[in-house]
Amino acid sequence: MNKLKPYLLIAPATLLMIFIMGIGIMTCISQSLGYFPQIGLEDITLNYYKTILNNKQFLDSLFLSLKTSLISSIIAVIAGVVLAYFMSKDRFSKFRYFLLNLPIIVPHIVVVLLIFAIFSKTGILSRVLYNLNIIKDSSEFISLVNDKNGIGIMLVYIYKGIPFIAMTTFNILKSIDNKLEEVSKNLGSNKYQTFRFIILPQIMPTILSSFIIIFAFSFGSFEVPYLIGATNPKALPVNAYISYISLDLNQRPIAMAMNTILASISFVLLIIYDYIFKKLYKYKS
Numbered sequence: 493m494n495k496l497k498p499y500l501l502i503a504p505a506t507l508l509m510i511f512i513m514g515i516g517i518m519t520c521i522s523q524s525l526g527y528f529p530q531i532g533l534e535d536i537t538l539n540y541y542k543t544i545l546n547n548k549q550f551l552d553s554l555f556l557s558l559k560t561s562l563i564s565s566i567i568a569v570i571a572g573v574v575l576a577y578f579m580s581k582d583r584f585s586k587f588r589y590f591l592l593n594l595p596i597i598v599p600h601i602v603v604v605l606l607i608f609a610i611f612s613k614t615g616i617l618s619r620v621l622y623n624l625n626i627i628k629d630s631s632e633f634i635s636l637v638n639d640k641n642g643i644g645i646m647l648v649y650i651y652k653g654i655p656f657i658a659m660t661t662f663n664i665l666k667s668i669d670n671k672l673e674e675v676s677k678n679l680g681s682n683k684y685q686t687f688r689f690i691i692l693p694q695i696m697p698t699i700l701s702s703f704i705i706i707f708a709f710s711f712g713s714f715e716v717p718y719l720i721g722a723t724n725p726k727a728l729p730v731n732a733y734i735s736y737i738s739l740d741l742n743q744r745p746i747a748m749a750m751n752t753i754l755a756s757i758s759f760v761l762l763i764i765y766d767y768i769f770k771k772l773y774k775y776k777s
Contacts (some may be wrong), residue, residue, distance in 0.1 A: 499723075505672075524748035531741045540749045551564070561711040564649035569703050571650075572657025573695070577687065579658065580665035586777070589733040595655045602689045603648050604719045611636035611644060637720050644720045645727070649713075653706045665691070705763045708758050727753060729752035 522528075526537040542551040595603070610616045618633040627633055637644035641682065644681070675700060676686040710716075717727030735747035 511666070517755075520751055523745050526745055526750045528741075528745055531744075540745045541753075544746060544749055544753075549725065550728075550731065553728040553731045556642055556721075556725050557711055557717075557728040558597075560645045560649070560717070561707050563644040564653060564710055565678065565703055565707040567646075568650050568653030568706060569657050569699060569746045572654045572702075573699060575654065575658040575659050576661035576665055577615055577691070579662050583698050590653050592658060596659070597650055598652075600648060600652065600713070600716055601719070604716060605648050607644055607651075607720060610635055611647065638722050640722045640725065642717070642721060642727075645717050648716050648720065649710045653710075656706065660702050661695055661698055664695050668694055700765060700768065704761065708761065712754055712758065 524540060525538060526533050526535055553560060590672050608615065612618070613630045613633050613635045618627070618630050621627045621633060622630065636647065672690050673686050681689070713727075714729040714733060718730050720731070721727050721730065732747050732750035732754065734745045734752065738744075738747075
């Protein structure tokens with residue numbers, strides 16, 4: 493009973509969450525398959541999936557979401573790990589610790605406004621370049637917000653992702669025994685070799701899990717691409733939202749099909765992560 497007690501204590505909340513999430517997931521899947529009796533759709537079909545998979549706008553949205561999420565996550569991981577490594581080699585004051593944590597606690601909407609203020613055609617950077625006579629007017633400035641390449645979206649994710657990666661990796665680096673590095677250096681390894689063969693394998697689980705977290709969040713994020721993304725192509729969550737709120741209820745199954753694909757990609761990504769994690773650390777008990 494002592495072993496079962498913790499599970500019994502959390503069972504009511506767990507069952508409630510499973511019930512609520514289960515109803516939502518089943519509703520989403522059933523409507524994506526064309527079962528929506530409220531508007532007279534009762535036949536199970538894959539036509540809605542075929543429709544969106546053959547739709548260029550959907551494919552462009554999917555590619556944009558994957559591109560912005562993947563690029564921003566990779567940059568955030570690389571920069572965050574490097575920053576954490578240098579942090580672990582120097583005394584880290586409380587003030588610098590606060591500055592690094594600040595982007596984490598700032599909401600994404602506030603970061604969007606910050607990116608607008610700095611990188612838009614009438615933003616701070618544009619005005620600085622104008623005062624330096626580098627550009628003649630704001631129209632010559634290449635706006636990094638609301639652009640088709642999603643640069644503004646990626647800037648938001650990178651700004652939020654780097655401190656998160658740095659802090660999670662830094663906490664692991666602090667627990668690593670410095671004697672391992674000293675032994676490596678005594679055996680003739682340089683700093684790069686020491687980091688690659690001694691430090692990196694120990695922090696790889698943290699790097700992988702952190703990458704999955706920020707990638708999954710940015711891939712499914714709605715508010716950032718909605719506020720700072722281009723009109724066309726739109727990010728996949730934005731496209732799904734627009735279809736969902738359409739006055740034409742026949743668009744609802746299409747929106748649910750998009751949401752199902754979003755969830756499926758995240759689920760596949762989780763399986764891949766679990767597979768890689770087990771392969772990398774199968775020798776550990």
